[in-house]
Amino acid sequence: MRVVSGIQPTGSLHLGNYLGAIRNWVSMQDEVEGECLFFLADLHALSMPHDPAALRAGTLEMTAALVACGIDPARSILFNQAQVPAHPELQWLLNGTARMGWLNRMTQFKDKSGKNREGASVALFTYPVLQAADVLLYQATHVPVGEDQKQHLELARDIAQKFNNDFASEDAPVFTLPEPYIPPEAARIMSLRDGSAKMSKSDPSDMSRINLSDDPDTVMKKVKKAKTDPEPLPSDAEGLAGRPEALNLVSIYAAVARRDVGSVLSEYGGQGFGAFKPALGELLIETLGPISERFTELLRDREALDAILATGAAKAREMAAPTLAETYRALGLLRG
Ligand code: TYM
Numbered sequence: 120m121r122v123v124s125g126i127q128p129t130g131s132l133h134l135g136n137y138l139g140a141i142r143n144w145v146s147m148q149d150e151v152e153g154e155c156l157f158f159l160a161d162l163h164a165l166s167m168p169h170d171p172a173a174l175r176a177g178t179l180e181m182t183a184a185l186v187a188c189g190i191d192p193a194r195s196i197l198f199n200q201a202q203v204p205a206h207p208e209l210q211w212l213l214n215g216t217a218r219m220g221w222l223n224r225m226t227q228f229k230d231k232s233g234k235n236r237e238g239a240s241v242a243l244f245t246y247p248v249l250q251a252a253d254v255l256l257y258q259a260t261h262v263p264v265g266e267d268q269k270q271h272l273e274l275a276r277d278i279a280q281k282f283n284n285d286f287a288s289e290d291a292p293v294f295t296l297p298e299p300y301i302p303p304e305a306a307r308i309m310s311l312r313d314g315s316a317k318m319s320k321s322d323p324s325d326m327s328r329i330n331l332s333d334d335p336d337t338v339m340k341k342v343k344k345a346k347t348d349p350e351p352l353p354s355d356a357e358g359l360a361g362r363p364e365a366l367n368l369v370s371i372y373a374a375v376a377r378r379d380v381g382s383v384l385s386e387y388g389g390q391g392f393g394a395f396k397p398a399l400g401e402l403l404i405e406t407l408g409p410i411s412e413r414f415t416e417l418l419r420d421r422e423a424l425d426a427i428l429a430t431g432a433a434k435a436r437e438m439a440a441p442t443l444a445e446t447y448r449a450l451g452l453l454r455g
Contacts, residue, residue, distance in 0.1 A: 183424060263299075308374075
């Protein structure tokens, strides 16, 4: 088993990232036999307008946040893409295999480019090919992500399959087909202001998300101000149908407490949000408090963070080399 996953270092780490992906990264370090590679997708950040100073600071902050969440650089390979040129190199090699039609279907491109398709960057369009390179480079078998990344992972599989078909023999494929690993209870954490939009780093309202760096008062305030409806909580999961905001809050509780929605409702069914919200706030504060403290501490030591990324990148470059060489060879590109 080989686990590979990434996160963009833009904005702060929020509860959706944590429950949808990072918490699984942490547990996979213990459960998986084989290497885990986790990276800051800083090259992906070029797909949207960005400020270089903010990207630099964001990359270090996200490194500290991941370590604070429990990613152990001694056991996992933690690095940023920009220190491993094999990522964009493999992307170019895969550009000949990826089809325009496949990329045209990517919903994230449609969402992020909005009405201004002509003004979107080329990087935003070709981004999923870089994402495919990110995982294929290391022969990833499992990719722990939230639901929103499923389509990108399917594309990575399509690219791997077509490349293997076109350039490799059946008994010696160049690329392993990666499987997405999506947590059933926290696949899609929604905004606290709108139960139909996912919780996101790019939402202009900070009240829409819980950041892992929020202090306890802010966490409680955000939970108490979260959008809800006037009905009390139902006693079973079916009763949440058509109530996206209520479903989201109960799902967050269930995911954080590692319980299922039914069990949370058997405790809180019949009660109003006046009782449920403070309980959820307390649970979040208890869970996030230690992470947030450690994050603040880690951020003080810039040199240690640089060293973590440099060590991880050196290992990643080494691990990437054989697949990259094999890809050049399969394509008939001479390299001396
Ligand atoms: P990013 O940075 O948007 O998000 C990082 C991880 O958090 C998950 N996630 C969520 N899960 C549940 N609910 C939410 N509201 C929520 N918001 C985010 C994402 O699914 C993701 O797992 N393109 C990727 C980064 C990337 C990558 C890769 C991932 C680049 N290369 C290769 C896996 C493999 C991204 O922008 O994730």
